Amino acid sequence: MTFSDESYNLRIELDTKGCELSAEEIEDMELDLHTLRNLVADFPVSDLHITVVYHQKARDYHVKTSLALSGKTLFTGERHSKVHPAFESCIRKLTKKVRAYKRQMRVGEDAEKHAAGTRxxxxxxxxxxxxxxxxxxxxxxxxxxxxxxxxxxxxxxxxxxxxxxxxxxxxxxxxxxxxxxxxxxxxxxxxxxxxxxxxxxxxxxxxxxxxxxxxxxxxxxxxxxxxxxxxxxxxxxxx
Incomplete structure (x- = not known):
């Protein structure tokens, strides 16, 4: 199953292996992306790739995300017996990483401004x-x-x-x-x-x-x- 959404600044690709997600599950996942969308809105590039793998033997879901931003790609992964909790945890961790990356970018910009006397x-x-x-x-x-x-x-x-x-x-x-x-x-x-x-x-x-x-x-x-x-x-x- 492959799903793609390019209707927002955050472009999303969803791939599943060993399982199929319902429309309701995909809608719930979309709702979890509100904060992340706001955080990446000012990036010229923001591509989110989500992979959901169901492991039949372990009977759990492995959710992996990769977020490609200008100059950096961030990764998270989580496993759970249900897909939604695993996805929520991934997005929470990804949101923290984006905030940290933006802080790091601001530090670099501020250093340049200090050097130029415009800070x-x-x-x-x-x-x-x-x-x-x-x-x-x-x-x-x-x-x-x-x-x-x-x-x-x-x-x-x-x-x-x-x-x-x-x-x-x-x-x-x-x-x-x-x-x-x-x-x-x-x-x-x-x-x-x-x-x-x-x-x-x-x-x-x-x-x-x-x-x-x-x-x-x-x-x-x-x-x-x-x-x-x-x-x-x-x-x-x-x-």
Whole structure:
């Protein structure tokens, strides 16, 4: 059985050996690709090859994926007694690998920009009161946290603007008419939620910058929920 889908930017080829997949099973697999599609949307080449092999003796399915992107091919594989769990696990691992590859690409681009003097770092415009920030997080006080993080707002907004310029198609896929200020607020909200897990090996500005991509992905995947969260946070800041 061979199946091909080129209706999206992510081109898909599905091959099966020793089994046949129903239309419902293929539809379920398509639904699992939503996040991956968004991640590879800005690659000029994104070809996903899926192989499903049923082993009669072991009575399990072996799912293998290879994703060809510009400059790299990523591979995953998983076995399970049912095809869908094996496929889900493969796609989860593949999604992590794509995110890691994109981070690696950005590091290379940033190094070039640093050398050329065109890199726009996220840096505070004043003193950082780290004890006050930690206290605000410990007391679950986003209002105070946001006030203390204001020193990053201007620089973060500038970095997000340049980020969007690099990926113009992402802005067009946001369901709400999001502004740069909305993404800024989303980054600060995610920074507040994940502050305890932040890396101590990089600067606070670099840590905030690392949250831009997952914040935009959250807006793409759950626009209504994230927009409501942003608006609620803004109303709380006005109190």
């Amino acid at each position: 726009h770092d996220v840096a505070p415009l004043g003193e950082i009161n780290l004890p006050a920030i930690i206290r605000a997080v410990d007391e679950d006080d986003y209002h105070r946290f946001r006030q203390e993080m204001d020193v990053f707002e201007s620089s973060l907004a500038s970095r997000i603007s340049h980020w969007i310029e690099r990926y113009p198609d992402i802005g067009s896929r946001l369901e709400h008419p999001f502004q740069v200020s909305d993404i800024v607020e989303e980054v600060f909200l995610n920074a507040f939620d994940s502050f305890a897990q932040r890396s101590h090996d990089i600067s606070p500005g670099q840590w905030l910058e690392s949250l831009i991509d997952p914040s935009v992905q959250a807006l793409l995947q759950s626009p209504d929920e994230e927009y409501e969260r942003i608006q609620f946070a803004r109303m709380a800041l006005m109190d």
